[in-house]
Amino acid sequence: MNFYVIIIMVGILLLITLILIVIDKLLGSSGERTITINEDTVIPADGDESVLSNLAKHNIFVPSACGGKATCGACKVRLYEGGGSLKPTEEPFISKEERAQNYRLACQVKVRENIKVKLPTSLLHIKEYKTLVTHIEDLTYDIKLIRLQLLDPDTIDFKPGQYVQLKVPGIEIERAYSIASNPKDKNIIELIVRMVPHGEATTFVHRALEVGDKVYITGPFGDFYLREETNREMICIAGGSGKAPIRSILMYLKDRGMKRKVKYFFGARTKKDLYYTEEFKKLQEEFPNFEYIPALSEPLPEDEWDGEVGLITDVVDRFTGDLSDAEAYLCGSPGMINACLKVLGKHNIKDENIFYDKF
Ligand SMILES: Cc1cc2nc3c(=O)[nH]c(=O)nc-3n(C[C@H](O)[C@H](O)[C@H](O)COP(=O)(O)OP(=O)(O)OC[C@H]3O[C@@H](n4cnc5c(N)ncnc54)[C@H](O)[C@@H]3O)c2cc1C
Ligand code: FES
Incomplete structure (x- = not known):
């Protein structure tokens, strides 16, 4: 008797598995699909994985600063065909106009059907x-x-x-x-x-x-990089690890004789948050066009700080004149950048001359 019950149960399980496989195939939730890139390159794709990871498997690297968590929006691409409907996780990053043109987050779209995607040629390199x-x-x-x-x-x-x-x-x-x-x-x-x-x-x-x-x-x-087609005066503002890209920009300008006038503001809390101070002071001594202005918002008595004090926004405000023909390069926390954008606006900077990375 028990033997027959076991046979029946195994039979039922096999039947359920078969039905699930058929449903899976019908809904197209897995298996081999294709992604066509810029109408000319076709790659095989795994239906269980995202457009982002399928492209990466073929050495096509779409920016994905948050690693596919749908928090950076960097992996935005335009799909010509396929992709299904927009997910709630994508909504904050896709504007109405972009939605109409089928822009999607590559990390959120699974390749449930064949997909056609448009990628900037720069990404292919x-x-x-x-x-x-x-x-x-x-x-x-x-x-x-x-x-x-x-x-x-x-x-x-x-x-x-x-x-x-x-x-x-x-x-x-x-x-x-x-x-x-x-x-x-x-x-x-x-x-x-x-x-x-x-x-x-x-x-x-x-x-x-x-x-x-x-x-x-x-x-x-990234599109946060030094614009070289002008010789505009530059204002750079950074906090924390935001010093990284500004350092690269300044090294590049130094090698070209620092022809542009540059004011570099660095905001920190106390002296122990400052770094590369000597490197930038030395650059200032070498090039009269370059000015380094570190500022502490909460200096400690033992810091014996005789430099600028205050929020970096206030210091920028104090040291800055008319910026209508200047360029700004900002890198730091979203809070710092948003506050700086307001101050720069007060000094007549043009929106198209402001470049920033928030992190
Ligand atoms: C274009 C770009 C450039 C960047 N460049 C740099 C750089 O030069 N140096 C650098 O140190 N970082 C940089 N970042 C940030 C970096 O990519 C990571 O987000 C950061 O290092 C945290 O990664 P994690 O895996 O340690 O934290 P996660 O595991 O991703 O996060 C852990 C927790 O911390 C929170 N969190 C994440 N980041 C921060 C933060 N910065 N401050 C406070 N809380 C946070 C998260 O919300 C989460 O709750 C950059 C980011 C972008 C988008
Ligand atoms: S990788 Fe960050 S949103 Fe897709």
Whole structure:
């Protein structure tokens, strides 16, 4: 009797499995699909994975600063065909106009059907680099400099201000880090990484990464970079690890004789949050066109600080005249950047001359 019950139960289970497989095929939720890129390249795609990861498997790297968590919006692409309807996670990043043109977040769209996508040609040149960690240095109590030597490919071209994505081994997440080094050093990438409590990537970098380790990066990404078609006066504002891309921009300008007038404001809380002060003071001594203005918002008595004091927005306001023919490069927390945008607006800067990365 028991034997027959077992046979019947196994039969029922097999039937249910068969029905699920048929439903799966009918709904097209998995299996082999294709992605057509710019109407000319067709790649096979796994129906259970996103457009973002399917493209990455074929060495096409769409920016994905949050690693596919739908919090950065960097992976926005235009689909010509397929993709289904917009998900609630995508809504905050897709405007009405973009929705009409079927812009989507590549990390949120699974390839349930064949998809056609339009990608800027610049993205097709982005590569993955195997790198060797050659130097790790404490810049402050919570900020580290990481130097990576490129192994394969062994050179990179980037514009000063752009970023790369670092792959965290083991958990295979990716995070964006601005390049802090000189674009002329094509075999080296320096990153400035600030510890975020309980952060996955920063805990790895601060607690586990060692000289001699090999890590992978992709890039270069981003439209925050030095505009070279003008000789406009520049105002740079940074806080925390936002110093990274501005450092790369300044190294580049230095190599070209610092022809542009540059004022660089760096906001920190106390003296222990300052770093590379000597490097920028030296640059100031070398080039009369360059002025470095670090400011502390909450200096301690033991800091014996005789520099500027106050919120960086107030300091910028005090030191700035008319900016109607100037360019601004800002990098720091969203709160700092939003506040700075208001102050710069007061000094007549044109919106199209402001460039920033918020993180
Ligand atoms: C274009 C771009 C360039 C960037 N460049 C740099 C750079 O040069 N140096 C650098 O240090 N970082 C940079 N970042 C931020 C970086 O990509 C990571 O977001 C950051 O290092 C945190 O990663 P995590 O995995 O440690 O934290 P996660 O595990 O992603 O986050 C852990 C928790 O911390 C919160 N959190 C995340 N980031 C912050 C933050 N900055 N402050 C406070 N809370 C936070 C999250 O909401 C979450 O709750 C950049 C980001 C972008 C988009
Ligand atoms: S990768 Fe950040 S939203 Fe898609």
